[in-house]
Amino acid sequence: MASIFSRIIAGEIPSYKVAEDENYYAFLDINPLTEGHTLVVPKKEIDYIFDLDDDTLTDMMLFAKQVATKIKQKIDCKRVAMVVLGLEIPHAHIHLIPIQSEKDVDFHREKLKLTPDEFKKIATAIAE
Numbered sequence: 001m002a003s004i005f006s007r008i009i010a011g012e013i014p015s016y017k018v019a020e021d022e023n024y025y026a027f028l029d030i031n032p033l034t035e036g037h038t039l040v041v042p043k044k045e046i047d048y049i050f051d052l053d054d055d056t057l058t059d060m061m062l063f064a065k066q067v068a069t070k071i072k073q074k075i076d077c078k079r080v081a082m083v084v085l086g087l088e089i090p091h092a093h094i095h096l097i098p099i100q101s102e103k104d105v106d107f108h109r110e111k112l113k114l115t116p117d118e119f120k121k122i123a124t125a126i127a128e
Contacts, residue, residue, distance in 0.1 A: 004089055018070070021063065024043060026041075029095065031111040036075035037095065038095075039095060041092065042060055070128075
């Protein structure tokens with residue numbers, strides 16, 4: 001069975017896309033820690049990020065860098081943190097999280113509650 005991320009990439013489940021190329025897809029996390037919290041995934045379904053072949057991992061990092069640059073330009077933040085956790089969904093992914101401090105990367109804290117219009121506005125801004 002395809003992972004939820006593969007289903008998002010295929011358009012079976014809606015997402016707030018911020019970037020895409022032939023190999024990678026970036027979209028807003030629907031349970032964000034901060035505004036602009038984005039997930040970057042390879043279109044190729046691989047469970048563990050370090051099981052990606054070297055070229056795919058390298059290219060994914062370069063794609064994530066491009067997305068992080070756009071996030072930093074559009075979202076008020078000091079930095080864009082990059083976090084790899086990935087136990088909950090069996091599909092390699094990177095979290096890009098706009099932060100003001102290290103406290104913003106606490107995955108145990110309450111997530112933001114954004115409206116669909118707020119998600120759309122953020123995704124559109126980053127995608128420009």
